[in-house]
Amino acid sequence: QKEVEQNSGPLSVPEGAIASLNCTYSDRGSQSFFWYRQYSGKSPELIMFIYSNGDKEDGRFTAQLNKASQYVSLLIRDSQPSDSATYLCAVIGAGRRALTFGSGTRLQVQP
Amino acid sequence: DVKVTQSSRYLVKRTGEKVFLECVQDMDHENMFWYRQDPGLGLRLIYFSYDVKMKEKGDIPEGYSVSREKKERFSLILESASTNQTSMYLCASSLSTGFAEAFFGQGTRLTVV
Numbered sequence: 001q002k003e004v005e006q007n008s009g010p011l012s013v014p015e016g017a018i019a020s021l022n023c024t025y026s027d028r029g030s031q032s033f034f035w036y037r038q039y040s041g042k043s044p045e046l047i048m049f050i051y052s053n054g055d056k057e058d059g060r061f062t063a064q065l066n067k068a069s070q071y072v073s074l075l076i077r078d079s080q081p082s083d084s085a086t087y088l089c090a091v092i093g094a095g096r097r098a099l100t101f102g103s104g105t106r107l108q109v110q111p
Numbered sequence: 112d113v114k115v116t117q118s119s120r121y122l123v124k125r126t127g128e129k130v131f132l133e134c135v136q137d138m139d140h141e142n143m144f145w146y147r148q149d150p151g152l153g154l155r156l157i158y159f160s161y162d163v164k165m166k167e168k169g170d171i172p173e174g175y176s177v178s179r180e181k182k183e184r185f186s187l188i189l190e191s192a193s194t195n196q197t198s199m200y201l202c203a204s205s206l207s208t209g210f211a212e213a214f215f216g217q218g219t220r221l222t223v224v
Contacts, residue, residue, distance in 0.1 A: 043215040046214070088153065101146075
């Protein structure tokens with residue numbers, strides 16, 4: 001079992017819709033959770049981080065964390081074509097310093 | 112803004128060569144990391160360093176070594192490059208306190224022929 005799992009996609013949504021990206025992790029002691037966006041040929045850039053159960057909103061983005069079920073999700077409201085990218089879920093496991101990444105979900109927003 | 116700079120954007124090396132990838136960060140971060148990214152496999156941790164001269168193996172350290180002589184600089188060394196080391200290499204840095212996010216350099220696309 002991979003430590004961090006994501007559906008590779010592509011996830012295709014129409015412009016203006018809500019895109020929902022999901023991630024599950026295996027280390028129950030994980031403390032911190034991150035969503036990165038990566039455009040083709042570019043390096044990952046941080047979108048959001050979340051540490052506590054529940055929702056965290058930042059503009060059009062909402063991160064949701066459920067530690068009991070070991071999943072993290074990212075909702076993108078009013079999706080734009082510029083949101084088309086690969087979204088990487090990353091986790092810092094218990095007692096660790098480095099991020100462990102999922103393989104990413106490719107999002108396509110259709111104009 | 113945090114800046115993480117990798118010395119080369121593209122590199123082409125021959126099988127058996129010793130290859131050095133350099134990374135410099137300007138935010139006084141304690142932690143520095145080297146990842147490689149391959150299609151379908153995501154980012155995999157090669158090595159990381161949490162202090163000068165301190166290092167720990169990541170998930171795929173075989174065939175690689177690292178050096179951190181100064182806090183701002185972290186080097187990845189391919190002792191004898193092989194074709195299966197053709198990949199995108201990403202350097203990152205983070206603070207050691209709290210649950211700090213990692214900031215990435217622009218990446219080095221290495222091709223071993």
